[in-house]
Every structure is written in C-alpha cells, then in structure tokens.
Amino acid sequence: MSSHALPLFLALALAGSGCISTEMGRIKRDLQADIERDGTATVGKGYAMSLGRGTIGTSRFLGRLLAPKSTEPARRLGEHVRRVQVAQYSIEGDFDALALRPPAALNRYTDDGWYPLATVRDEDGAVWVLYNERPEDFAITDLLTVVAGDDGLVVTKISGDLTALVHDAVALGLEQDLFGDALGETGVLGSEPQSDDAPVREDTTIDASP
C-alpha cells in the first residue's frame, strides 16, 4: 500500500465537501493576531471544510468502487471516523513561533471537558493537541490539532472512535500519515524504546555511578 494513498483519499473526500467551519475560523483569528503582531508575517486566505458521516461513507463507497485495493486501508480507517474538519491557511513571511500564545478559542474546548494532550513550540512552528474522551469507557472520541509553521496554519478536528482508529492505523502502518507527529511526539505512538544494548547516538555519558 502506497503511503500516499491515505492523504490522496482524504484529499479527494475533502474536495467533495463545501461546508465551512466557523469553529476553525475562530482558532485562525486568535492565532492570526499573534502571527501578524510583529508585522513580518501575514495569514492569507485558505479553506475550511467539514466532512460528515454521509460524505465519508460516500467516499468509502467510491473508493471501494473505483480503487478497491489501494483505498482499502483508508476505507478501513474511515469506518471509525464520524466527522472530519480541516482548515488550512497560508502564512507569508517569518514569525516567532515561540511567542505564539495558545489560541483563546481552545479554552472553549477545555471548558467543555477536553484535555490538553500536547503543546510544542520551537523556532519552526507551534503545535497544540487536545482530545476528548468518553467517560464511561475512556474511549477517545475527538482529537483537535492546531499547527502553525512553514506549511501555514492547519487546524484538524477528527471525531469518532479514535481509539479503534489509532489501533488500526498502527496495525496498517499509517499512523504517521494520519497523525503526523501529533501523537508520536508524546510517546503514544512512539517507536520501541532503545534497548540498553542499542547503539548510543552519541557518547556523552554522565557517569553517576559510585
């Protein structure tokens, strides 16, 4: 299975949707003020789309009809997704990602019971990841990722049975295509820890032995 099949499949599915998400727009406006504060960068126009169960189901049907083999993994993952919202805006110029504050719109999520999973800020960009879970069985039901970096401002919200989605994505080796570093950086999808006998990247040992 080509690693490009999943993004292509999702892109085709997204292209069929015309729904605009005001939810994404709020997050964009919050970050836009910070990004443009120094006057060295501007946030341009982009798109915001929302896919519901019907659109996702149609995409899975078309995928099975037109390219059953290459879209099989994506269709399998699609079973667990109830809704996908994606927004992407271009960023022209340079900005200080370290100075970006968490978008105020994210407070609405935490007020609603979402949990902040991860924040990463460096010179190249900033990432915020939040998730929501079902209290009765601790299943992950929603994942929100906000990325501001070289590729622009990207907001992604996925809803559904994400526990099963991640499980299947890992089984299919597609976790990077689906989540990028959002979960990998936290250790949730981390690679197998090096054994104590594995080669050390650089011998900079501080020996604390007696």
Place this chain on the structure above:
Amino acid sequence: MRSLILSALAALALPLTAHAQPIAAADLDALFETEPRVEVNLRGSLLRLAAAATAESEPETAAMIEGLDGVTVRIYPAPATERALAVDRLSSIAGRFESDGWLTLVRIRALPDDVEDEGDVWVFVRDRGDVFGGLAVMLYDADEENALFVHIDGEISPDDIGALTRRFGDVDIDYNREDDDE
C-alpha cells in the same frame, strides 16, 4: 536532553516513604514564569491507547505502560545566561519533592568551567518496596538550553525506568546496569 545519558548505579535499599503528591503542572508554569516550549499530559485513555497501540509489536512496552496513571512532561526555555536562575528553580522543586518524601535517586551538579558540562540532573522516585510508585526527572540541559521536567505516575519496575523516560521524555537513563561500560 537528547544526548544525555545517565548511568545511575544506585542503591536499591531504599526505605519506604510517604505517598506524596507531585508538584502541580500549573505550579511549574508559575515558577518558570513562562509557558513551556513542550507540554505533554498523558493519562487515562491516552495511556490505554499507547498500550493498545503497542500491544502486538511491543508487548513488554505495552505491559509497562498499562501500569501507569499519568505522564507529565514540561520543557521550559532557559538560555545559558539564565542558567543559574533555572537551576535555582529546579532546586526549589527538588526541595518540594524531598520534603514530600520522595527519594533522590540521582543528583548531578555541573561543575564550573567543566568542558564536558552536560547540565544539572535530578532523579526522584517514590518507593513502594519492590517497585516505584512514581518517577520524576528534572534537568538543566546545557546543550539545548532548556529546563526539563518529567513526572511519571504509577507503578514502575526499576527495570523499566530507562525505557519509560526515553519514550516519554526523550531522556536516556541507564539504571542499575551491572554491565555498564567503563
């Protein structure tokens, strides 16, 4: 941080201590007077997910993660010019751990003008007999100019310390290795 390896051949004969609560993440932010560059909060469903995601390919890792209650990682910017302040802040946190009954497993103090200076390091454990009830790692990373705080809550086998800190904090700790290279 990434290149730091601790070889901690520390004694295992540690007394039982109180069940202390770790420092709250919000208190950390207040202490460093800035928002962290990296913030990770894992608990509940995410830890179950991490265990499930690795159950087939890494069953030992999955079993290790299933025993955890939470993982907290914070990395704060701390340029070399503010190193003394950062170490003071970490020292004050260390004092809170000690006063709460945590055991200092490792403490490395960087020497002035040390050409091989890697930073200051603290490793704390909450002892519960044959296992640890919690693990905390703090360090001032001279290379990355960061102050790092990792807290892992839950039941931890001494043999798993290295794997856990590598996975969740990207910190290499070789604990209790009898065959450590000399």
